[in-house]
Amino acid sequence: MKKYNGYELNYSISTMKRMMTKETADIKMLSPDDEAYKRLSEENKKVLKHLVAAARILNNVALKQDNPHNLAQKEALEKAAKKGDEEAFWALKIFNSLNGVAGLNGVNRRQITIFKGLKTPIGKNFYPEDLSIKEFHRILLNMFANNEIEEIKKILSARTMVIRHGKKLKAIDYTQYFKPEFDAMANELEVAAHYCTDSLFKEFLEWQAQALIQNNLDMDMLADKHWAMMQDTPLEFTISRENYDDELTPTVLENKELAKLIEKHNIEVIAKDMLGARVGIVNKKGTELLLKFKDTMPKLSSLMPFADKYEQSISQNKEAKQTMVDVDLICLTGDYAQCRGGIVTAQNLPNNDKIAVKTGGGRRNVYHRQVRQCHDEKLTQKMLKAFLHPDFHKYFNRETDHIFVIGHENGHSLGPSSEYQNSPGICKSIIEENKADTVSLSFMPEYVKRGIITEQQLKEIYTTWAFRLLLRAKPIFPTETYRIIGLIEFNTMLRHKAIFFDKDKLMHLDFKKFAPAAYEMLTKVIDIQLSRSPEKARKYIEENTAWTDLNEYIAATQKKLGLKKYKNIISYF
Numbered sequence: 001m002k003k004y005n006g007y008e009l010n011y012s013i014s015t016m017k018r019m020m021t022k023e024t025a026d027i028k029m030l031s032p033d034d035e036a037y038k039r040l041s042e043e044n045k046k047v048l049k050h051l052v053a054a055a056r057i058l059n060n061v062a063l064k065q066d067n068p069h070n071l072a073q074k075e076a077l078e079k080a081a082k083k084g085d086e087e088a089f090w091a092l093k094i095f096n097s098l099n100g101v102a103g104l105n106g107v108n109r110r111q112i113t114i115f116k117g118l119k120t121p122i123g124k125n126f127y128p129e130d131l132s133i134k135e136f137h138r139i140l141l142n143m144f145a146n147n148e149i150e151e152i153k154k155i156l157s158a159r160t161m162v163i164r165h166g167k168k169l170k171a172i173d174y175t176q177y178f179k180p181e182f183d184a185m186a187n188e189l190e191v192a193a194h195y196c197t198d199s200l201f202k203e204f205l206e207w208q209a210q211a212l213i214q215n216n217l218d219m220d221m222l223a224d225k226h227w228a229m230m231q232d233t234p235l236e237f238t239i240s241r242e243n244y245d246d247e248l249t250p251t252v253l254e255n256k257e258l259a260k261l262i263e264k265h266n267i268e269v270i271a272k273d274m275l276g277a278r279v280g281i282v283n284k285k286g287t288e289l290l291l292k293f294k295d296t297m298p299k300l301s302s303l304m305p306f307a308d309k310y311e312q313s314i315s316q317n318k319e320a321k322q323t324m325v326d327v328d329l330i331c332l333t334g335d336y337a338q339c340r341g342g343i344v345t346a347q348n349l350p351n352n353d354k355i356a357v358k359t360g361g362g363r364r365n366v367y368h369r370q371v372r373q374c375h376d377e378k379l380t381q382k383m384l385k386a387f388l389h390p391d392f393h394k395y396f397n398r399e400t401d402h403i404f405v406i407g408h409e410n411g412h413s414l415g416p417s418s419e420y421q422n423s424p425g426i427c428k429s430i431i432e433e434n435k436a437d438t439v440s441l442s443f444m445p446e447y448v449k450r451g452i453i454t455e456q457q458l459k460e461i462y463t464t465w466a467f468r469l470l471l472r473a474k475p476i477f478p479t480e481t482y483r484i485i486g487l488i489e490f491n492t493m494l495r496h497k498a499i500f501f502d503k504d505k506l507m508h509l510d511f512k513k514f515a516p517a518a519y520e521m522l523t524k525v526i527d528i529q530l531s532r533s534p535e536k537a538r539k540y541i542e543e544n545t546a547w548t549d550l551n552e553y554i555a556a557t558q559k560k561l562g563l564k565k566y567k568n569i570i571s572y573f
């Protein structure tokens, strides 16, 4: 048996070939032949080149954060593939799709492990590979007993890699752990800033370079604040710091003894940031549409459930500190390129746990044109035929999915602050994402009132969105955030008869029931966040995630339709 660094491949050539051809959807980034690129000034073309270089370096950082074996295994596959090893060639394709040695596929969410015995732990590589939840909690309890509060704070912070240190754990700041990569990235950003003709973008790049070099949260804050202000810059560069991958850190709040100590010492528990980089060109026309939605946000914040019980980050009196741009993507690396079940169509950063936001900075919402524009028309037709009553086919319109997403992203900027958002422990992402979805659905009629969308579009949005609820497999708790939400929303919509299935198992919709059903969910999740109770969150999820024969039928039927399980990002730069 062939081995790569001592590890055998888990799949045969024919399986890997099938996975990476028939079962894979291509996502094409912008190419140098596209007008959007050709129109750029010579300076901006130079800027882009260096931003892409920085993004590529960051990919190695994310590989290290994700799994201790990623880099070595990737290198081994690359070497072998170059020499004509066909198995390595296909395995490398899978590796690049997952951007790692393991991950979930996009349909039945099976764990794909490229090498036998090489799984990715729940704490990724943020924590020692062999650290169990139990041991992690025990070590922390011991450290509390020794009054090592400062070190515990670092361990439970978003930007440290945690290693063993005798019988204890020790946290190393990202700027130290990833110093060689961060220094090289900072150099690229400095050069990019040198060529940059847009003053705000230039300033942002300079602060971002500093944030990579210095172990100083203020630099991140300044970089984030400048980044969030950019509304009219021609280019897009983001270092994304999102913390949905680390499932180990949030477990400490599930441990009652630890949770008490954490509260007593006022320690903020934040899952680790997985880093990603995005480079692109801002699309003016798409951006104009987004700005129309922005204007409604202060009004929406006043319509939120329990709006008087928490401070609004956006309100009638304060201007919404939210920029938003539609972007033609040049490249996605790191976290963005870990296509483990999906790829993000939009993202609103910084998240609430970041100092920039806590100290009054704004957010920037970036929409990914190349991602949303990639879909399979044939498959769509098959899906419609299989699941939607013909009377409603005229309302299915993929383009309007974009509008739902705009509502969802804006939804993250409404509701209680991060402290509340983090309080449901391991359920926090489910609750927060459910909130964003239900904000979007609940307030769609407001957009109609204001003439931003039409009645017809409202029906299209709801119909197209309802397809998101047709799950491909029973979700796994708590990791499959979006699927669990899908199931909660499916069951709630059914209960309200906003959707129902006839005897041929075809879906019908009652559009006027959508917003009230969504608002009921929104009320429940805001109540959960305000109550800061992980138990309440769990109960809500349990009560609304029944998996029935109907779900089984929907999943099985989709399987027959042959859905694409993997993504392949094609970059031209």
Ligand SMILES: [Zn+2]
Binding pocket: 408, 409, 412, 433, 436
């Ligand atoms: Zn979201």
